[in-house]
Amino acid sequence: MPRTDRRRPRTAPADGPGTRDRLLDTTAHVLSTRGFACTSLTEVARIAGLRPPAVYHYFASKDDLVAAALSAGQQLVRQRVAAAAAAAGPDVRRAVDAMVEAHLRVELDSSAYATAVTRNARHVPPAIAVQLGADSAAFHDVWREVLQRAASEGHLRLGLDARVARMLVVGALNWAAEWYTPRISVDSVVATAQQLVRAGLFQPPHPSGHP
């Protein structure tokens, strides 16, 4: 069988005009609104303007599709938060403020991917959860590093378990996707969350001179 492995012929990649991306977008949207339990391949395909079998040209299975969408969401959140932390400079309080804002904005503002991952990452069958482990760990690394820096510089409140505090803060931010409605401005959520997190995490700044 001489297979004419001359596939992948030429200019544009073999994919259709963004069909794959459209499927991912639709998946993220359905996941973020209906939740994993009520997300079906059939409905995703229908919304994307396709019949269910067409999905299998781009993804090996439903789990693959969902995992790809959630992974993209987790990476998006991590990138935004990491970028915000990096841009904030050496001041850890400023860094935490920036990370809180970045997390909330990407989660509440625009991206169905971000909402999809925060709402569904922990409610997904094991096969998918495993694939998300690395992405999730990378995201937590960003927070861990900043809080470790804060601890070593003596800014954290005494008696605060840094790991537990991190999980609580991330939890508060993640849970926002469950209750946020556009009737509340994102700005006010950001402002309140920043105040809460900063005051909760850090030693009160010394009003007078040195430590």
Place this chain on the structure above:
Amino acid sequence: MPRTDRRRPRTAPADGPGTRDRLLDTTAHVLSTRGFACTSLTEVARIAGLRPPAVYHYFASKDDLVAAALSAGQQLVRQRVAAAAAAAGPDVRRAVDAMVEAHLRVELDSSAYATAVTRNARHVPPAIAVQLGADSAAFHDVWREVLQRAASEGHLRLGLDARVARMLVVGALNWAAEWYTPRISVDSVVATAQQLVRAGLFQPPHPSGHP
């Protein structure tokens, strides 16, 4: 004559009373570990030592069963938190400490019902979600009342949106069910959460005399 309906006498007959509770326990357990998406009537029945149809003697449908378990969980959390708030007396800081502790202990310590509701309440089909609305609202009323008292007494940080702050705090507590493992002591989670919430929510106490 179709068949000799003299099949074998089933040995394990009526467990009678307690079966309904056992079904609820099992449902709460499966919900809290696998999540709603992976919870099936069939498996719940099997773990409870029954065949699926037997469930219908106690509950009208799968939705009914799940709603009953989640409702019980939500009421349990509300009762514990309300009792803690009531027992704490007039000091709002003390009340918030007590509510944080009560919430975390019932969620992390013993009750599969509490974990089930915090993990699944927002990931359930609309028919069930509606039934949970009242329970959830009653729970939030407890927090709302205490924070309103704190605000009217001038203890809350300035510029803090009380509603947003409440949702963030409750979110941090709820999310704990997602990451907690027995390797961490509940005590340390409680202590860190109390510190975080109290410092985040309240004006720093005046070290010297009066306000």
Place this chain on the structure above:
DNA sequence: GTAATTTTTGAATCTAAGTTAGAGTCATTT
């Protein structure tokens, strides 16, 4: 143009799960 390849589909298969129907067992009552 035709051939090759990519993309999509209709139709069928397969599986898991919720549900219904009807009958059997048991403890208790009368």
Place this chain on the structure above:
DNA sequence: AAATGACTCTAACTTAGATTCAAAAATTAC
């Protein structure tokens, strides 16, 4: 002993949804 009602079973029905597959449409290469 007969009757009743509570409880559970087996068997079958039904549906929804994921998946497979061969073939049609659309696109691209030559």
